Amino acid sequence: MATSLAAPLAPEKLEMVSASLGFTERGTEKLYFYTFEPPEGVPQTNLAIREHRVTIANARPVAGQLSLDLEGFALVPHRTAVRDFWDEAQTLALGHREAAEIVKAATGAACIVVFDHTLRRRTGDPDRSPHAPRQPVARVHVDQTVRSGPQRVRDIMGDKAEALLSRRAAIVNVWRPIRHAAQDHPLALGDARSIDPADLLPSEQIFRHRSGETYGLAYHPAQRWHYIPDLGLDECILIKCWDSDEAVARFAPHSAFDDPTTPPGTPPRESIEFRTIAFFD
Numbered sequence: 711m712a713t714s715l716a717a718p719l720a721p722e723k724l725e726m727v728s729a730s731l732g733f734t735e736r737g738t739e740k741l742y743f744y745t746f747e748p749p750e751g752v753p754q755t756n757l758a759i760r761e762h763r764v765t766i767a768n769a770r771p772v773a774g775q776l777s778l779d780l781e782g783f784a785l786v787p788h789r790t791a792v793r794d795f796w797d798e799a800q801t802l803a804l805g806h807r808e809a810a811e812i813v814k815a816a817t818g819a820a821c822i823v824v825f826d827h828t829l830r831r832r833t834g835d836p837d838r839s840p841h842a843p844r845q846p847v848a849r850v851h852v853d854q855t856v857r858s859g860p861q862r863v864r865d866i867m868g869d870k871a872e873a874l875l876s877r878r879a880a881i882v883n884v885w886r887p888i889r890h891a892a893q894d895h896p897l898a899l900g901d902a903r904s905i906d907p908a909d910l911l912p913s914e915q916i917f918r919h920r921s922g923e924t925y926g927l928a929y930h931p932a933q934r935w936h937y938i939p940d941l942g943l944d945e946c947i948l949i950k951c952w953d954s955d956e957a958v959a960r961f962a963p964h965s966a967f968d969d970p971t972t973p974p975g976t977p978p979r980e981s982i983e984f985r986t987i988a989f990f991d
Contacts, residue, residue: 724767724936729967731898731935732759732849734911734926741913741926748916757913759849762929766898766967769936778816778882781936782902782950782962788812788886789944795888795982801827809884809984816948817882819988825866826985829888832895832978846895846966846979850927852951853985854881854961855912858923859952863987865920878990880953884946885983892941894979895966900927902950902959904934910961927963939969951985 734741735758743755769776773785792804810822831843854862859881864871885897909928914921927933938947953960966979 724769724771726765726767727937727970728763728765729898729970730761731764731965731967732761733929734758734849734913735760736911736928741911742916743913744916746916746918757849757926759926760929764898764933764935766935766937768939769899770938773938777959778948778950779953779958780903781899782959783899783936783964784816784948785938786812786816786946786948787944788946790886795829801982805982805984809986812884812946813882813948813986813988817880817988818990819880820991821989823866823987823989824984825862825987827982828985829980829982831980846981848895848966850898850900850963850965852910852925852927852961852963853883854952855910855923855925856952856960857912860954862922862952866987874989875954878953878955880955880988880990881951882986882988883949883951883983884986885949885981886946887941887943887979887981889943889980890977891943892979892981893939893969893972893976895972896937896939896941896969896979897947897949898935898937898965898967899947899949900963901934901936902962904932905961905963906930906932909933910963925961925963937967937969939971949983 741757743757748754776784778784792800795801806824809824814822830846832846909930910925912923913926915924950959950962
């Protein structure tokens with residue numbers, strides 16, 4: 711298993727829930743999935759997802775101990791000035807600036823570039839039309855890989871990329887609920903120190919005009935899982951998606967999950983994630 715500078719959090723000392731997470735099965739071919747209708751005769755994906763029952767610890771009592779560079783995720787209090795994240799103008803003008811400030815304060819990085827955001831509203835609707843709301847991702851994944859992380863920097867930063875990549879860089883997501891607390895389908899977060907790198911399985915993510923690469927995760931019973939229940943509108947979760955520094959947590963696998971303690975009648979989850987690149991001196 712992966713080694714670390716400090717032992718993983720001890721979930722046995724915390725309240726826990728039991729839930730199913732979707733893990734990626736190992737395959738003999740390069741894993742892939744199309745984000746749009748694939749060519750005729752080509753399957754949408756060759757990913758095989760198998761659910762495993764895991765225990766997920768309530769990390770609220772130890773929230774102050776969480777670190778992007780140890781566990782790979784952290785809880786940050788933040789009250790947004792954005793009144794409606796579904797208003798693109800507000801999100802671009804205010805939300806992106808706020809996300810940069812949050813990551814800069816949490817990491818101490820010299821510069822933050824916010825390059826993307828994604829809104830999600832759980833509907834249970836499989837509609838893949840361009841205007842359908844994005845759904846929570848119900849399989850364990852990491853947004854970047856050792857290959858796609860640096861490539862994302864090159865795609866975004868152009869001619870400046872190689873100089874920036876000569877120093878430390880990291881991709882960090884800022885994830886927050888919108889409209890109401892995230893009681894429905896919260897995020898399960900894998901402690902990076904409990905994840906064996908050999909269990910991170912790269913898969914090609916095929917878009918219409920480019921391709922990227924993400925990780926799925928093979929199941930291992932030694933993995934440690936945490937969540938922040940009832941994440942409020944004045945809170946964010948920071949998630950490490952890639953780090954060029956091999957001495958710290960580089961990848962934090964995560965997944966939406968069906969929390970068995972969610973009260974009946976809870977409104978479906980709505981959330982936004984901002985994707986940022988942190989550049990260090």
